[in-house]
Amino acid sequence: MATKQILSSKDIIEKCLAKGESVKKRIDTGLYFRISDEGTAFWILRYSANGKRRELTLGRYGKGAGELTLSKAKAEAVNKRAEVNKGIDLIAEKKRPKQAKYKTVNDVAQKWLEICRRELKNPQIPERVYRKEIAPRIGDLAVTRVKPIDILDMVEQINDSGRPTIANDALGYCKQIFNRAIKEGAITFHPAGALTIKDAGGSEKSRKRFLTMSEIKITLEVMRENSHSFTRENYIAFCLLLVLGVRKGELIAAKWEEFDFDKNIWHLPEERTKTGKAISTPLSSLILPWFQELSIRANGAEFLFPSRRLSKRRGYISDDTLNHALAKLFGNDGYIKKSKKKLPNLLGEAGIKHFVVHDLRRTCRSLLAENKVLPHIAEKCLNHKLKGVEGIYDQYDYFEERSTALDNLAKQITILT
Known part of the structure; x- marks a missing residue:
């Protein structure tokens, strides 16, 4: 009686490619090699989430840029299964909006200023304060690197120059800018969140000055x-x-x-x-x-x-x-x-x-x-x-x-x- 030959993963893949027909073969735990009706070879990961069977495309098969060889596909499958074991539904995650890829404070401020131009009657006011007071001090910093001390030092310098109102404005605008960064997932910690006008220009008293x-x-x-x-x-x-x-x-x-x-x-x-x-x-x-x-x-x-x-x-x-x-x-x-x-x-x-x-x-x-x-x-x-x-x-x-x-x-x- 002939012994049934056990094919290796590599052999299975080569056999499927040689046939050139639409097929789906299990390669590893949850990992499948598939050839579509059009002849495209790619990798699929099967998993269960919330009681439902799911299939996630990992990528195309091959050695080119962005493609996955057998070893890379196995490694990727291991990583993805680890996420599934943490209760993450990989397909549901793919549908989530992408986080903003802001690099610097200037990048976030550009988006914030666009909103100001759309919503405010006088957007030139926050734009002027940002351009003259905020950007020169923290504009080129990575948005993830800004600390409360950076903003505190900035508003204190403005206040020490005899402009408490501008110091308060600058702090308020920083709060809005980093609120935007949090909303778009660029940061999770608000560097201006703990600061108040007491740290900037203080409570503003109504001016009473007039000329006779x-x-x-x-x-x-x-x-x-x-x-x-x-x-x-x-x-x-x-x-x-x-x-x-x-x-x-x-x-x-x-x-x-x-x-x-x-x-x-x-x-x-x-x-x-x-x-x-x-x-x-x-x-x-x-x-x-x-x-x-x-x-x-x-x-x-x-x-x-x-x-x-x-x-x-x-x-x-x-x-x-x-x-x-x-x-x-x-x-x-x-x-x-x-x-x-x-x-x-x-x-x-x-x-x-x-x-x-x-x-x-x-x-x-x-x-x-x-x-x-x-x-x-x-x-x-x-x-x-x-x-x-x-x-x-x-x-x-x-x-x-x-x-x-x-x-x-x-x-x-x-x-x-």
Whole structure:
């Protein structure tokens, strides 16, 4: 009686390949060699998960790149069976979304900034803080290597430079960036999770600074005397912020097409207001010469304050242009800390206590109150939402009343210019 020949795994494979027919042969525990109807040879792993029989393709048979020889297929089968023994369903795992392959913080931030551009009305604000404060310090670090101490050191340095608000913003943005990294599986530990604003700039107190008429008079004189550093465009922007009470971002991004100089109205569209509600702002005839001068200086540009650099990222001036110009007038006592030389405190020497651009909006509101403008009209001048029931039912825009209020304010300011 003939003894049945036991073929080796290699012999089985060679026999199947020689026949060239569709076949599936068991090679090892759970490991099968298969040839498809099209003649493609590949490896299959059979296993059970949650009471169900499963078949997982391990790869093509061969010695080429990405292919599996017999020995490699056996080794891969052993590894996969070890995962199955841990309760892992290999096919279910393959269907899971792939984890993001972020390498550096800059990679994650790029995705985060895309979301900011889609969701935020003013995405340039977080983008500016990231580009100037966060990226230079931790942007090139591997996202998995960032530690709490890295972020703590960063926000402390920003705070020590006299910018507590920016320190708090930077910490908040770091939290958002690493939240994104966690959501996409790039990291499991949040390096900014344990930090609070106490570690950055601390609790921010509402600013109360505003300028009196006498301070405005002195400030404008200093600006005119130093026009080589505080340019004429900056001077006009400063004055317009005082007499119109608009937000700086609304003014510097204004386009000529928004203005109707036949009716002396600035139509500010809803997509450019913080409240999300369009507003028509009356323009006093006293301030029209400023717009005429800006038109000449703009030289056909679509913006009132076109970018002054050839390598511009956008069509109008930077958000920091006016801030830095004003800060320089306060010298090293302002928030400019990078200057290696001593800068004179021109405004301080003239008796002006430090203030920032955003204080001009508060100044406008205070001057309106001083002029006995009714509160709800003054609030409308600044395009604030009225509070409570009044805000719900009072939809009147008080255009005529605002026109009178802003015209009276323009008379006070223009006489000083």
